[in-house]
Amino acid sequence: MRLSTRNALLGVIRNSRYVSYRHGHAYIAWRCYSDAKNRTYDDAINLLNTLQTPYAELKRQWDAGIRRGQEDLDHTKQCLGRLGYTENDLTKLNIVHVAGTKGKGTVCGYVESILGEYRKLALDSETRDLHQISLHKNIGLYTSPHLISVRERIRINSAPISEELFTKYFFEVWDKICEPDADGKQPVSPKPVYFRFLTLMSFHVFLSESIDVAVYEVGMGGQYDATNIIKRPSVTGISSLGIDHTFHLGNTIESIAWHKSGIFKGSTPAYTVQQPWPAMAVLSERAYQRRARGFHCVDENPSLKDVKIKPDATFQRQNASLAIALARKVLLKVNRDNVDLEEELKAPGLPERFVRGLESIASRGRCEVRVDGNTVWYLDGAHTADSIIVASKWFCDEVKDKPEPRVLIFNQQGHRETIELLERLFAATERQLKFDHVIFCPSTPPASSTKKDHVNLQTDLEAVASLTVQQKFADKWQELSAERWPGSKTEIKVLPSLEEAFDYVRSIGSTGTESERVEGEKVRVFITGSIHLVGRALNVLEGVDAL
Numbered sequence: 001m002r003l004s005t006r007n008a009l010l011g012v013i014r015n016s017r018y019v020s021y022r023h024g025h026a027y028i029a030w031r032c033y034s035d036a037k038n039r040t041y042d043d044a045i046n047l048l049n050t051l052q053t054p055y056a057e058l059k060r061q062w063d064a065g066i067r068r069g070q071e072d073l074d075h076t077k078q079c080l081g082r083l084g085y086t087e088n089d090l091t092k093l094n095i096v097h098v099a100g101t102k103g104k105g106t107v108c109g110y111v112e113s114i115l116g117e118y119r120k121l122a123l124d125s126e127t128r129d130l131h132q133i134s135l136h137k138n139i140g141l142y143t144s145p146h147l148i149s150v151r152e153r154i155r156i157n158s159a160p161i162s163e164e165l166f167t168k169y170f171f172e173v174w175d176k177i178c179e180p181d182a183d184g185k186q187p188v189s190p191k192p193v194y195f196r197f198l199t200l201m202s203f204h205v206f207l208s209e210s211i212d213v214a215v216y217e218v219g220m221g222g223q224y225d226a227t228n229i230i231k232r233p234s235v236t237g238i239s240s241l242g243i244d245h246t247f248h249l250g251n252t253i254e255s256i257a258w259h260k261s262g263i264f265k266g267s268t269p270a271y272t273v274q275q276p277w278p279a280m281a282v283l284s285e286r287a288y289q290r291r292a293r294g295f296h297c298v299d300e301n302p303s304l305k306d307v308k309i310k311p312d313a314t315f316q317r318q319n320a321s322l323a324i325a326l327a328r329k330v331l332l333k334v335n336r337d338n339v340d341l342e343e344e345l346k347a348p349g350l351p352e353r354f355v356r357g358l359e360s361i362a363s364r365g366r367c368e369v370r371v372d373g374n375t376v377w378y379l380d381g382a383h384t385a386d387s388i389i390v391a392s393k394w395f396c397d398e399v400k401d402k403p404e405p406r407v408l409i410f411n412q413q414g415h416r417e418t419i420e421l422l423e424r425l426f427a428a429t430e431r432q433l434k435f436d437h438v439i440f441c442p443s444t445p446p447a448s449s450t451k452k453d454h455v456n457l458q459t460d461l462e463a464v465a466s467l468t469v470q471q472k473f474a475d476k477w478q479e480l481s482a483e484r485w486p487g488s489k490t491e492i493k494v495l496p497s498l499e500e501a502f503d504y505v506r507s508i509g510s511t512g513t514e515s516e517r518v519e520g521e522k523v524r525v526f527i528t529g530s531i532h533l534v535g536r537a538l539n540v541l542e543g544v545d546a547l
């Protein structure tokens with residue numbers, strides 16, 4: 001047997017869970033093939049979850065002051081090398097790279113939706129003109145976190161990749177990075193953490209699936225984020241800045257701006273929206289230092305007055321304006337010789353396809369409204385000081401002219417400034433409405449849940465079980481209500497699970513028969529404070545985890 005074949009076979013044997021020396025090589029090879037084929041989506045998710053940093057370790061890092069740094073980026077690059085790619089390979093993806101404290105996910109979604117409209121025309125071109133400027137390209141989108149399924153994070157042409165594709169690519173990456181290879185070369189040590197692994201996997205998926213334009217949302221910060229191994233994006237954008245993730249990014253707007261602007265790259269156009277002045281000064285300085293090709297601040301696009309942006313709010317028009325600028329830039333870049341497209345994009349006003357892209361998007365868990373029998377659910381995963389105000393205003397606008405009852409379901413356990421978040425929510429709503437029922441509950445799934453996409457090892461499970469955080473929220477709400485509405489009859493509940501919160505809501509709405517109820521008598525429930533809470537709520541509403 002040639003040496004390389006022998007080594008390969010030994011590697012296979014080492015990786016196999018079903019080795020039988022009695023039956024010889026043929027048997028071993030068959031079992032391995034079968035094993036590889038039998039690795040399921042659930043196997044992939046279970047292994048992926050082992051890459052989460054458990055709460056105890058996170059706490060140790062916090063206490064020791066261990067923050068993200070250059071070594072994290074170096075490790076990501078090392079893993080990319082193990083996958084057989086160089087940073088230059090990523091250039092083929094014509095990446096739109098977006099950072100920001102709030103709105104980055106929305107901006108990425110808008111860009112993808114606009115590009116998708118150009119792609120669609122390639123399929124259903126009705127006129128010659130449309131055909132000429134259609135974009136025969138595949139579009140990838142990488143976002144985080146997920147709401148319902150991990151697969152949502154990696155999308156191709158607007159759809160999450162299938163379980164089958166996810167499993168295939170997951171194990172291709174896992175086997176190369178986290179297992180010894182056929183020649184006995186040891187895995188990368190340490191293994192990449194959860195987000196880093198998925199980022200690497202997204203590169204592998206997009207490069208393997210011939211993606212022409214990939215839109216990347218930064219996970220946290222920018223400078224040391226795993227996505228920042230992208231060396232030559234086509235364009236970069238920074239959405240609204242505010243205070244979040246202060247442990248890693250610092251607690252001033254300047255230091256946060258410094259981290260976010262780490263995505264600016266030489267020879268790449270850099271865009272942002274109006275920011276508080278100290279942040280803008282840092283962005284502009286960093287764009288210059290990092291030799292970005294121009295630094296542009298995008299004002300609200302005047303053409304948006306004729307576009308039905310949802311929700312119709314200033315913050316969303318700001319997100320849309322940034323997305324328009326980014327989409328324009330990348331469209332021009334990947335269709336460099338398309339004169340018709342250039343003409344369309346440079347003409348005054350918004351091209352029809354941009355309008356369609358902006359209007360057709362349905363962002364899950366962001367200002368989302370769902371009607372379920374006599375309950376209307378208003379879901380928004382806001383979890384920062386600025387976004388909780390935006391989300392609260394949105395809810396008030398939606399329901400202020402509609403009759404009670406109104407219910408709030410709130411949770412937040414990952415951040416430190418959680419009471420402040422609740423105070424902001426109270427302040428943002430109290431002038432316009434009073435909640436009749438306020439529920440605080442953890443968002444962790446029940447132990448019996450079979451869906452592993454929501455396993456969160458980063459939560460302090462002792463705190464979840466003891467409900468201390470939720471009790472603090474309840475005390476605070478009680479205090480604020482008593483000051484604002486002495487003698488208030490608001491029902492404040494601490495419940496051990498989201499499932500029980502839903503039962504409680506249904507009990508509120510169970511008076512009268514369905515036919516007796518009219519639109520105005522619906523129970524209106526605002527769920528906010530955490531993207532995990534909103535994701536779990538959507539799971540429950542969609543019956544993924546039956547109550």
Ligand SMILES: Nc1ncnc2c1ncn2[C@@H]1O[C@H](COP(=O)(O)OP(=O)(O)OP(=O)(O)O)[C@@H](O)[C@H]1O
Binds near residue numbers: 100102103105315388
């Ligand atoms: N420009 C903005 N300014 C303030 N709040 C915003 C803005 N854009 C969105 N939001 C609020 O933040 C919520 C989350 O939006 P989005 O997912 O786009 O932000 P994000 O930056 O991706 O946040 P994260 O990933 O941390 O959840 C929205 O539902 C809305 O309430």
